[in-house]
Amino acid sequence: MSTLQEPTPVYSWHRFSPAQRVVRSVFYILVLIAIVWSLESIEIIPEFLYDAPAQSIDLFARMWPIDWAWYPEVVQAALIETLHTATLGTILAVGLASAVALMCARNITRSLALNALGRFILVATRSVHAMVWALFFVALFGPGSLAGTLAIAVHSIGFTGKFLSEAIEEAKHGPIEALIAAGASRASILLKGYWPQVKPAFLSIVVFRWDINVRESAVLGLVGGGGLGMALDTALSNLYWDRAGLVLCVTFAVVIVTELLTIWIRGRII
Amino acid sequence: MSSAPTLSRAQRAAFPPNWPARLALAALALYVVYACSVLDITWARFVEGFGHGSRLLSRVWPPNFAPDKLALLRAGMLESLQIAILATVIGVLVSLPLGLAAARNLVPVPLALASRGVIALFRTFHPVIVAILFVKAVGFGALAGMLALVVASLGFLSKLVAEAVEEMSMKPVEAVRATGASFLSVVIMSVLPQVMARFIGFSAYQLDANLRNSALVGLVGGGGIGATLFTAFQRFDYDFVLTIVLAVIALVMLGELISGWMRRLFQ
Numbered sequence: 213m214s215t216l217q218e219p220t221p222v223y224s225w226h227r228f229s230p231a232q233r234v235v236r237s238v239f240y241i242l243v244l245i246a247i248v249w250s251l252e253s254i255e256i257i258p259e260f261l262y263d264a265p266a267q268s269i270d271l272f273a274r275m276w277p278i279d280w281a282w283y284p285e286v287v288q289a290a291l292i293e294t295l296h297t298a299t300l301g302t303i304l305a306v307g308l309a310s311a312v313a314l315m316c317a318r319n320i321t322r323s324l325a326l327n328a329l330g331r332f333i334l335v336a337t338r339s340v341h342a343m344v345w346a347l348f349f350v351a352l353f354g355p356g357s358l359a360g361t362l363a364i365a366v367h368s369i370g371f372t373g374k375f376l377s378e379a380i381e382e383a384k385h386g387p388i389e390a391l392i393a394a395g396a397s398r399a400s401i402l403l404k405g406y407w408p409q410v411k412p413a414f415l416s417i418v419v420f421r422w423d424i425n426v427r428e429s430a431v432l433g434l435v436g437g438g439g440l441g442m443a444l445d446t447a448l449s450n451l452y453w454d455r456a457g458l459v460l461c462v463t464f465a466v467v468i469v470t471e472l473l474t475i476w477i478r479g480r481i482i
Numbered sequence: 483m484s485s486a487p488t489l490s491r492a493q494r495a496a497f498p499p500n501w502p503a504r505l506a507l508a509a510l511a512l513y514v515v516y517a518c519s520v521l522d523i524t525w526a527r528f529v530e531g532f533g534h535g536s537r538l539l540s541r542v543w544p545p546n547f548a549p550d551k552l553a554l555l556r557a558g559m560l561e562s563l564q565i566a567i568l569a570t571v572i573g574v575l576v577s578l579p580l581g582l583a584a585a586r587n588l589v590p591v592p593l594a595l596a597s598r599g600v601i602a603l604f605r606t607f608h609p610v611i612v613a614i615l616f617v618k619a620v621g622f623g624a625l626a627g628m629l630a631l632v633v634a635s636l637g638f639l640s641k642l643v644a645e646a647v648e649e650m651s652m653k654p655v656e657a658v659r660a661t662g663a664s665f666l667s668v669v670i671m672s673v674l675p676q677v678m679a680r681f682i683g684f685s686a687y688q689l690d691a692n693l694r695n696s697a698l699v700g701l702v703g704g705g706g707i708g709a710t711l712f713t714a715f716q717r718f719d720y721d722f723v724l725t726i727v728l729a730v731i732a733l734v735m736l737g738e739l740i741s742g743w744m745r746r747l748f749q
Contacts, residue, residue, distance in 0.1 A: 235747060247571055250564035254624050261620060268619045296517045303514060339734040340727055341698045343610065347715050347723075351538055353531035357521040404497060431610045434702060438521075448614065460611065467606045 275457030282455050286443050287462055294439035294466070297357050297432070298425040301364025305425075306418055309369045313376035320380060320406075330377070338370025342428045343435055350436040360437030364425050372421050379413035380406060415481055423474040430463045440466075538720065545728060546721035555722075555729055558700075558710035563733070565628045565699075565706050566692040572628075573635025573692075574685050580636060581643025582669060588647060588655075601644070604637030613699040627704025631692050638691070642684045643677065650676040682748040686741035693737045697730050 228236065314320050316330035342363050349359035388405040396404070433441020440463055447455035518524075583589055584597035613630035620626050654672035663671065700708020707726060714722045 239744070239747060243571075246567050250567045254561070254564050254568065254628070261625070264620045271615065271618050293521065296521050300514065300517045300521065300523075303510065335735060335738075336731055339694060339731040341694060343698055343701055344711065344727065344730075347711075349531075351715075351720075352534050353527060358523045358527055358531070361521065361523065400497075427608050431608045434610060444611075460607075463608075463611070464606055 271453065274453035275460075277454065278457045278461060279452070279454040280458065282447075282458055283462070286446075287440070287458060290433070290438075290440045290443040290459075291462060291466065293357055294429050294433075294441075295426065297360045297364060297437070297439050298422065298429040301361045301429065302368060302418065302422045302425050304361065304365035305368035305372055305421065308365065309372035309376055312369060312373040313380060314402075316373065316377035317380040319383070319385075320402075330373075334370045334373045334377075336370070337366055337368075338374070340367070342367035343432060343437075346432045346435050346437040355436035355438070355442075357438035360429060360432040360439060363432060363437055364429055367428070368421050368425060371424075372417055375417045376410070376414065379410045379417075383409040416478060419474055419477050419481075423470050426470045427467055430466065541718075541720045542724045544721065545725040546719070547725060551719075551722050551725065554710055555707075555726060558707035558726070559729060559733065561624055562693070562696040562700070562706035562708070565624055565631060565704075566689065566696045569628050569631030569635055569692050569696075570685065570689045572632045573639055573688060576632075577636050577639035577643055578681070581640040582647060582673070584640060584644035585647035587652060588669075588673070597640075598644070601637055601640045604633050605641065606637075607633075609634040609695050609699055610702055613702050613704040617703040622703045622705070624705035627696065627699035627706055627708075630699050630704055631695055634695060635688050635692060639681075639684055639688055643681060646677040646680050647673060679748060683745050686744045690734065690737045690741050694730075694734055 226233075312330050312333050315326050316334065318327055321327060321330075345366050346359055346363035349362045353359045353362070383406050387409070388401060391401045391405045429437070430440045431444075433439045433443065434445050436442075440459055444456060444459040444463075447453075447459060580597060580601065584594050584601055586594045589597075609630050612633045613627060616626040616629045620629065650673065654676065655668060658668050658672040696706045697708045697711065700706040700710070701712045703709070707730060711723065711726045714720075714726060
């Protein structure tokens with residue numbers, strides 16, 4: 213029994229809907245316009261550019277041989293200062309960020325105004341870079357590691373608090389309800405309901421931030437925040453490039469060791 | 483009624499004390515005290531600083547919106563924006579091949595290790611230190627700042643591209659290879675479709691980061707709003723400093739909005 217087969221309609225497959233394609237094309241055109249605009253008005257002095265290879269060779273020639281003798285005199289103390297600045301700054305930041313994160317988390321603080329205020333603090337502290345904070349704190353407390361530590365602490369609030377508040381908001385509600393039903397106090401709910409759920413994320417965030425802070429605190433000294441940056445600034449302003457090379461080598465070593473240590477800790481605890 | 487078994491006070495507590503955690507907290511407190519003594523951080527200095535704080539605050543507030551300052555602000559911000567856009571574009575274009583060259587499932591292991599070494603080198607140095615070196619190499623100005631941000635973008639983006647490529651499914655790659663396709667076709671037809679969505683997300687994040695950092699490289703001679711900011715600090719124009727900082731925060735917030743919108747568009 214044969215029936216007349218209906219001709220199958222021809223579908224043409226497109227990955228994106230017409231509206232999506234229009235939006236994407238507009239986006240690409242905007243990106244092109246932005247690039248052309250940036251290229252046209254950025255100032256490039258050709259003489260400096262022709263000179264660049266010679267200057268770069270000169271730079272490395274002046275750095276070599278590296279002045280290792282300067283290490284015991286100045287750099288070791290600066291290195292220890294940098295490590296303490298980063299660690300103390302991280303500890304302070306974690307304390308401050310925990311308070312702000314609790315204020316931001318919608319399941320803890322049920323006030324839209326307080327949540328928004330917390331979010332603003334997080335964005336504002338994160339947008340202003342640690343070095344700019346350091347400039348402020350140097351104006352307040354004078355040059356030295358106090359300014360550097362506070363700059364690290366305040367700048368880290370944004371990053372730490374953001375991830376911490378997200379971790380708190382993702383906590384499951386079951387244990388919390390059980391604690392409320394048992395009549396637990398607010399402090400017990402936080403400590404026994406939320407904390408065990410947040411702890412792995414918390415440790416991972418703290419270790420990650422400490423790693424970043426070691427890098428940051430190594431340059432804070434350039435604006436008066438103490439530590440390795442101060443040694444680098446001294447070497448650079450006296451044009452002792454061999455000493456600057458030493459500080460760069462030490463910074464490189466510290467960052468590598470910190471990163472390896474971070475990976476090891478994350479593997480062990482988390 | 484049967485009497486309840488008598489329990490000691492410690493047994494009746496809902497949560498027994500956690501001694502390891504208490505010891506760790508005590509050790510942390512000891513470290514804080516020790517580190518404060520090493521860094522010469524004292525309460526007296528802190529209080530003294532806050533005394534200066536009220537005076538500084540009176541000089542910071544209100545922010546300075548005088549027309550000549552606004553012109554400086556506008557020039558600095560535009561230059562920062564250009565630095566950030568160019569650094570992101572160049573970083574994105576170069577990081578894709580560099581990231582592919584570092585993926586161990588696509589290229590021979592020696593090449594992957596070499597690329598990883600280069601990426602690690604780029605990631606290790608802070609943008610400020612890179613900017614100092616570039617200022618020496620190509621002179622003061624926006625070019626040095628842009629190059630420093632390109633290096634920072636390369637370190638971040640290439641590493642994430644390499645990780646994304648190593649995590650992807652190898653089945654499409656094998657299918658395309660089985661047709662006898664060249665390496666370039668394999669990359670375009672089987673690798674990029676799998677990693678592109680994440681890569682655009684990373685690029686959007688990098689644009690944010692470059693906007694923030696473009697304020698930074700100017701502090702050491704890399705041009706842009708950072709140079710304006712540093713000059714304002716050195717001339718004790720604290721009210722103008724506040725204007726600049728507010729403008730930077732606004733720009734970064736705007737950048738986060740745009741990049742969030744960009745990520746949604748490409749998901």
